[in-house]
Amino acid sequence: MVHEVVHYLRCARGGLFVDGTLGTGGHTLAILQHSPATTRVIGIDRDPEGLAVARERLAPFSHQLQTVQGKFGDLKIILSGLGVRAVDGILLDLGFSSLQIESPGRGFSFQRDDPLDMRMDQTQGISARDWLAHCSQKELIGILKEYGEERWAKRLTGKILAFQSKGPVETTRELAELIAGSIPRGGRIHPATRTFQALRILINDELTQLKSFLGEFLETLKDGGRVCLISYHSLEDRLIKQAFLRLERGLRDPLGMSEPVRPEGQPGFKRLISKPTVPSQIEMQENPRSRGAKLRVGERVGGPL
Ligand SMILES: C[S@@+](CC[C@H](N)C(=O)[O-])C[C@H]1O[C@@H](n2cnc3c(N)ncnc32)[C@H](O)[C@@H]1O
Incomplete structure (x- = not known):
């Protein structure tokens, strides 16, 4: 505009x-x-x-x-x-x-395969990968609901945390595929859209x-x-x-x-x-x-x- x-x-x-x-x-x-x-x-x-x-x-x-x-x-x-x-x-x-979406290495887009970073200023703060690797079940459900308005927050949290028992989610593609395999595809938007929005809002405050x-x-x-x-x-x-x-x-x-x-x-x-x-x-x-x-x-x- x-x-x-x-x-x-x-x-x-x-x-x-x-x-x-x-x-x-x-x-x-x-x-x-x-x-x-x-x-x-x-x-x-x-x-x-x-x-x-x-x-x-x-x-x-x-x-x-x-x-x-x-x-x-x-x-x-x-x-x-x-x-x-x-x-x-x-x-x-x-x-x-x-x-930010198109540059390699930024981690904002589920359509690319990049490290799961999502920081607008990569010199500060923690990446989405590190936050996810250390968050509690309650925290993850909370941010998916609040910042993603994600109705499948509980189910997704269970799947992400179960996946992470073997090691952190490292890349955008890994996370997008995990989400797509965990919740039904509804409407026009990709099932990972809300989770990516929630994490981006959180990571960048x-x-x-x-x-x-x-x-x-x-x-x-x-x-x-x-x-x-x-x-x-x-x-x-x-x-x-x-x-x-x-x-x-x-x-x-x-x-x-x-x-x-x-x-x-x-x-x-x-x-x-x-x-x-x-x-x-x-x-x-x-x-x-x-x-x-x-x-x-x-x-x-x-x-x-
Ligand atoms: C939609 S883009 C702006 C595009 C811009 N209007 C143009 O025409 O190129 C949003 C920009 O806001 C920056 N941004 C987001 N949150 C910010 C903040 N709290 N302080 C400063 N910049 C921020 C992002 O880094 C990004 O570059």
């Missing part, structure tokens, strides 16, 4: 933007191509491999781009490290990139990152600044929808974990579209991965923060 992002961020006006999920730079390229030459983009990604590709692709705009290896959940700290108080627009295009961002992004937007958030599954979209609604109602705590500290009725935020925008038929045909994407957009509208 590149055109929609360019439109909602009002790129033609120019300004200072954050692309918090730079990936290989597709959205940032469009932002820069549709903005005046004074525009600057701070491009953040946790994946050093993706950042290197983005820097090369965006070389013609290098004087307008600052790249940072980091996490969008740390946005306030990152901006303050750059001496930036507030920006005109922020984009997050959540999930994983085509590069994706929901914690999103919650942290939702809790503080408003403080990094200028008056009239906009935020565009693209999500790919219901767990993320639900969090975003809930946070936007609470912020619009003037509740300072967008995740509803504590009492509001700002009285209702002083909105500092408004949703620009009440229902999420989804990709056009053409976009879905051209890019099947965009299927399921939802874009929500909001604007900081003043009032004390």
Whole structure:
């Protein structure tokens, strides 16, 4: 949804933007191509491999781009490290990139045979292989249910743990075949889709990152600044929808974990579209991965923060 992002961020006006999920730079390229030459983009990604590709692709705009290896959940700290108080627009295009799926050795795709890694930043944290090798039955059932919304969580856990009595699951293919042989194939999606999603979310702490961002992004937007958030599954979209609604109602705590500290009725935020925008038929045909994407957009509208 590149055109929609360019439109909602009002790129033609120019300004200072954050692309918090730079990936290989597709959205940032469009932002820069549709903005005046004074525009600057701070491009953040946790994946050093993706950042290197983005820097090369965006070389013609290098004087307008600052790249940072980091996490969008740390946005306030990152901006303050750059001496930036507030920006005109922020984009997050959540999930994983085509590069991460297609590059050898990353372990995100059940259609490849790679080591079961799944870390977006391979210099930190533990791999999916190591987590699976040491998790308890309760933990595995929990994450398959919560992050994968997998109805066969119990059965799958039994099969995976039984397999691991002989040694860890080492590769994506091993795991995908184990899953396909354990649960019925239902609907259009591959039976391993939900398990891979659950492990990826867990290994990269994706929901914690999103919650942290939702809790503080408003403080990094200028008056009239906009935020565009693209999500790919219901767990993320639900969090975003809930946070936007609470912020619009003037509740300072967008995740509803504590009492509001700002009285209702002083909105500092408004949703620009009440229902999420989804990709056009053409976009879905051209890019099947965009299927399921939802874009929500909001604007900081003043009032004390
Ligand atoms: C769907 S891709 C973005 C693609 C990008 N919009 C483009 O046009 O190339 C998602 C990217 O977000 C990055 N990412 C995911 N979680 C992140 C986080 N918490 N902080 C920073 N980057 C993150 C991934 O490494 C991946 O490169």
